[in-house]
Amino acid sequence: MAKERKYWNEELETMSLDDLRKLQEKRLQETVSRAYEKTKFYRQKFDDAGIKPSGINTLDDLQKLPLIHSSEDFRKAPIPDRLAVPFEEVKYLESSSGTTGVPMAILWSGKDWKNLMDAEARARWTLGTRPSDVVHVLTGFPCCQGGYQHLGAMVMALSAGRGVLDNQIKLGQMVGVSVLEYLPSLVLKYFERAIEMGYDIKNGSIRLISALGEGWAEAYKRRVEDEYNVTLRTLYGSVDAGLIGAQCESGEGLHTFLDLVITEIIDPETGEVLTPGQEGELVITLLWPDATPIIRYRTGDVTKILPYEPCPCGRTHPRISMVRGRAVQITKVKGKNILPIDVEEIVADIPELESDYQILVDKPGELEVLKVKMEYKPDVKDRKALKKRVEDAFKKNLSVESDVELVPMGTLGREKFKATRVIRTYDEN
Amino acid sequence: MAKERKYWNEELETMSLDDLRKLQEKRLQETVSRAYEKTKFYRQKFDDAGIKPSGINTLDDLQKLPLIHSSEDFRKAPIPDRLAVPFEEVKYLESSSGTTGVPMAILWSGKDWKNLMDAEARARWTLGTRPSDVVHVLTGFPCCQGGYQHLGAMVMALSAGRGVLDNQIKLGQMVGVSVLEYLPSLVLKYFERAIEMGYDIKNGSIRLISALGEGWAEAYKRRVEDEYNVTLRTLYGSVDAGLIGAQCESGEGLHTFLDLVITEIIDPETGEVLTPGQEGELVITLLWPDATPIIRYRTGDVTKILPYEPCPCGRTHPRISMVRGRAVQITKVKGKNILPIDVEEIVADIPELESDYQILVDKPGELEVLKVKMEYKPDVKDRKALKKRVEDAFKKNLSVESDVELVPMGTLGREKFKATRVIRTYDEN
Numbered sequence: 001m002a003k004e005r006k007y008w009n010e011e012l013e014t015m016s017l018d019d020l021r022k023l024q025e026k027r028l029q030e031t032v033s034r035a036y037e038k039t040k041f042y043r044q045k046f047d048d049a050g051i052k053p054s055g056i057n058t059l060d061d062l063q064k065l066p067l068i069h070s071s072e073d074f075r076k077a078p079i080p081d082r083l084a085v086p087f088e089e090v091k092y093l094e095s096s097s098g099t100t101g102v103p104m105a106i107l108w109s110g111k112d113w114k115n116l117m118d119a120e121a122r123a124r125w126t127l128g129t130r131p132s133d134v135v136h137v138l139t140g141f142p143c144c145q146g147g148y149q150h151l152g153a154m155v156m157a158l159s160a161g162r163g164v165l166d167n168q169i170k171l172g173q174m175v176g177v178s179v180l181e182y183l184p185s186l187v188l189k190y191f192e193r194a195i196e197m198g199y200d201i202k203n204g205s206i207r208l209i210s211a212l213g214e215g216w217a218e219a220y221k222r223r224v225e226d227e228y229n230v231t232l233r234t235l236y237g238s239v240d241a242g243l244i245g246a247q248c249e250s251g252e253g254l255h256t257f258l259d260l261v262i263t264e265i266i267d268p269e270t271g272e273v274l275t276p277g278q279e280g281e282l283v284i285t286l287l288w289p290d291a292t293p294i295i296r297y298r299t300g301d302v303t304k305i306l307p308y309e310p311c312p313c314g315r316t317h318p319r320i321s322m323v324r325g326r327a328v329q330i331t332k333v334k335g336k337n338i339l340p341i342d343v344e345e346i347v348a349d350i351p352e353l354e355s356d357y358q359i360l361v362d363k364p365g366e367l368e369v370l371k372v373k374m375e376y377k378p379d380v381k382d383r384k385a386l387k388k389r390v391e392d393a394f395k396k397n398l399s400v401e402s403d404v405e406l407v408p409m410g411t412l413g414r415e416k417f418k419a420t421r422v423i424r425t426y427d428e429n
Numbered sequence: 430m431a432k433e434r435k436y437w438n439e440e441l442e443t444m445s446l447d448d449l450r451k452l453q454e455k456r457l458q459e460t461v462s463r464a465y466e467k468t469k470f471y472r473q474k475f476d477d478a479g480i481k482p483s484g485i486n487t488l489d490d491l492q493k494l495p496l497i498h499s500s501e502d503f504r505k506a507p508i509p510d511r512l513a514v515p516f517e518e519v520k521y522l523e524s525s526s527g528t529t530g531v532p533m534a535i536l537w538s539g540k541d542w543k544n545l546m547d548a549e550a551r552a553r554w555t556l557g558t559r560p561s562d563v564v565h566v567l568t569g570f571p572c573c574q575g576g577y578q579h580l581g582a583m584v585m586a587l588s589a590g591r592g593v594l595d596n597q598i599k600l601g602q603m604v605g606v607s608v609l610e611y612l613p614s615l616v617l618k619y620f621e622r623a624i625e626m627g628y629d630i631k632n633g634s635i636r637l638i639s640a641l642g643e644g645w646a647e648a649y650k651r652r653v654e655d656e657y658n659v660t661l662r663t664l665y666g667s668v669d670a671g672l673i674g675a676q677c678e679s680g681e682g683l684h685t686f687l688d689l690v691i692t693e694i695i696d697p698e699t700g701e702v703l704t705p706g707q708e709g710e711l712v713i714t715l716l717w718p719d720a721t722p723i724i725r726y727r728t729g730d731v732t733k734i735l736p737y738e739p740c741p742c743g744r745t746h747p748r749i750s751m752v753r754g755r756a757v758q759i760t761k762v763k764g765k766n767i768l769p770i771d772v773e774e775i776v777a778d779i780p781e782l783e784s785d786y787q788i789l790v791d792k793p794g795e796l797e798v799l800k801v802k803m804e805y806k807p808d809v810k811d812r813k814a815l816k817k818r819v820e821d822a823f824k825k826n827l828s829v830e831s832d833v834e835l836v837p838m839g840t841l842g843r844e845k846f847k848a849t850r851v852i853r854t855y856d857e858n
Contacts, residue, residue, distance in 0.1 A: 079603065079604065088561065088583075090583050090604075091578070091581075091582075091583050091584065092578070092583070092584055092586065093563075093583065093584070093585045093586060093589055093600070093604055094586040094588065094589055095586070095588075095589040095590055095591075095596070095600050097591050102599060103589070103590055103591070103596045103599065103600055105589075105600055105603055105604055107604075110581075113578075132517060134522075140587070140588050141586075141588050142571050142574055142586050142587045142588060143586070145571055149520070149521070149542075152520075152539075153520075154517075154519050154520050154521070154522065155520065155521055155522070156522045156523075157521065157522060157523040157524070157570075157571050157572070157668075158569070158571045158587065159523065159524075159569050159570050159571060159668075160522055160523055160524040160532070160534075161524055161532055162524075162526050162532070167524070167531075167532045170531060170532065171522070171524050171532055171534055174508065174534055175508065175519075175522055175534055175536075239586075239588075
């Protein structure tokens with residue numbers, strides 16, 4: 001029975017690394033040939049680079065292929081140019097969020113939808129969800145809800161509670177929700193509101209948070225686990241890439257589903273491929289899509305492939321670290337790459353600070369000192385001492401000099417959904 | 430092939446009325462027995478009424494059973510009392526909108542979900558959607574999206590465009606959306622905005638609106654059809670009842686899916702069952718649910734069963750008229766039942782009026798005169814003449830005397846999602 005099994009797909013998830021590599025290389029060849037034969041977009045890219053699909057046989061050959069930029073290449077290409085099936089075979093359309101411009105259409109065939117559902121289910125199984133769970137997907141993605149249904153769990157409709165948090169909490173408590181899928185930064189707000197409404201989260205039915213790949217300070221995660229007695233595990237995927245990986249019950253980082261995707265880490269400035277342990281931008285090549293080939297696609301996300309170690313969970317697939325931010329958010333300070341999450345880790349650890357902050361970048365290139373604005377709580381008396389404490393923490397944890405400006409609570413505009421964390425104060429043109 | 434067939438399920442949809450009745454009676458007996466055996470809720474209701482399931486054999490026997498009020502009975506019952514399966518078999522949870530109080534949880538088993546998907550697909554097939562269509566569901570219901578996927582159409586994700594109308598329009602035009610599922614009153618706003626954005630709706634890809642059962646003036650529907658060259662057809666269903674019926678390509682009213690539901694029309698005040706052609710509140714008994722039996726459930730919706738006539742589309746199932754409003758919205762004026770939609774039909778036909786209006790009820794019971802507030806357009810010169818024209822229209826179309834108060838545009842609060850159309854100005858307690 002489904003309930004008893006340990007893995008969603010034991011054969012694939014515990015495959016030897018050698019067999020996994022062979023599978024990847026076989027699928028890579030098929031993917032590259034198909035993309036070249038069926039799409040104008042890739043044929044042109046490969047021709048421009050002087051590469052034929054016959055030259056791509058091993059994982060190492062991948063580096064011969066050009067990198068694809070979502071915003072510069074993919075968005076500009078007309079839909080028919082990037083489609084590898086006739087348009088009538090497209091059965092599902094998603095879009096990127098469009099926060100950086102026109103939303104980009106993502107196209108899947110009926111076969112892609114089935115593969116996607118399987119990967120969605122597998123990711124949730126990896127996190128520890130089982131068919132006996134009651135799941136509430138609060139992120140609003142129908143494919144995620146479908147994945148949980150495919151896994152066999154009890155699912156609360158995306159429309160249940162009609163987007164009103166109080167109603168969602170009430171319904172969840174009414175039916176004993178056990179798994180909550182949400183943006184991690186919104187989990188604490190859900191818990192705080194539930195407690196205001198009179199529910200006991202710590203001793204309640206919620207046992208697991210399935211957090212989508214947004215970077216979030218470890219200090220906050222510990223708060224979810226310690227204060228609320230709820231486990232938080234992380235998924236990584238996106239509407240254009242499907243599921244890339246998930247955190248298992250035992251290990252560090254996220255297992256990447258290497259039968260579905262080839263991962264590379266590059267230096268976002270030079271495009272040079274980095275080695276395991278080195279942090280940079282994740283580049284993916286998807287091995288399953290039918291409708292939309294995705295080859296050497298820059299995700300914009302910063303992570304690293306972890307040096308290989310067997311995982312106690314038994315899954316053989318290598319792991320990446322939690323995604324720590326976006327490549328465009330990197331601030332260079334005396335040779336160090338600083339991301340907003342580095343600042344967040346320190347903020348989360350100093351109780352006199354509010355959670356909002358901004359990194360200020362006043363010139364292009366490398367900075368000598370990290371400049372940060374932070375909000376202090378109303379009851380702070382000695383701001384000078386607090387400033388020194390924060391600056392010492394940066395020195396100790398990140399080995400950079402910093403200049404911290406403390407501003408009153410509410411100054412930095414708390415209510416934004418996606419806070420702007422890096423402010424460039426110079427003219428970029 | 431699916432594309433060639435005329436019906437979603439020919440056997441069920443073209444069944445003789447005699448066979449249909451036999452099927453209904455067989456399923457009714459099973460439904461009633463199961464509800465009595467498995468749920469505390471129905472056992473108590475039936476016991477209180479002194480009825481045993483063995484006494485319910487024909488459709489006429491149905492009237493022996495008590496009516497169920499969503500708000501008074503169903504909402505108050507604990508979930509376990511209304512469940513006919515063990516809780517672990519519940520696989521999908523929806524909720525009523527909660528606009529009238531606490532959202533009520535609606536529970537479905539895995540088998541129910543499959544039956545629901547089939548009914549969702551059948552309703553859209555009845556409207557005229559085919560697997561070659563590109564569908565955008567703008568109402569936000571995952572079960573509706575699932576129904577179109579089950580039918581085989583190309584579906585835009587509920588999350589595509591992230592709830593931003595401009596993005597949704599852009600994406601829809603990019604991929605050639607052909608069927609739009611939406612609240613009818615929002616369709617015109619979609620079209621108007623699309624035109625502002627530079628799209629040509631009249632000669633564009635959208636060919637069909639699947640409008641959810643909200644009452645909407647025929648005059649507005651004609652505008653969609655004439656001004657925009659788009660067909661508008663109506664579905665009727667709800668999250669607690671699933672799919673009840675749909676408008677076919679040829680006929681008047683909505684075919685009700687009588688293999689899935691038994692329909693009755695009652696006088697909302699006395700509970701007396703009315704005959705075909707008489708307007709009243711629709712009461713439903715569902716013949717498919719596994720998890721949540723629904724027996725003689727008052728929908729609150731006002732409609733009538735149309736006198737039987739064979740339909741040119743070939744479907745044998747009888748039809749109901751478009752849902753005209755909610756039973757609580759009925760205003761009695763000298764023996765006539767007036768609904769907001771009756772006022773809307775008149776408003777929509779007089780170009781000097783804006784679309785907002787309010788019916789004022791200043792005492793309980795029957796009124797002598799219909800009192801209505803309406804907004805006039807800024808360029809109206811002779812308000813006295815306009816008032817008389819509107820009052821004459823009420824006399825002519827509804828045979829009631831009226832007292833119309835004309836107020837400037839914007840007075841009645843245009844931007845509300847669900848406008849309050851009936852205002853009680855007396856103390857109801």
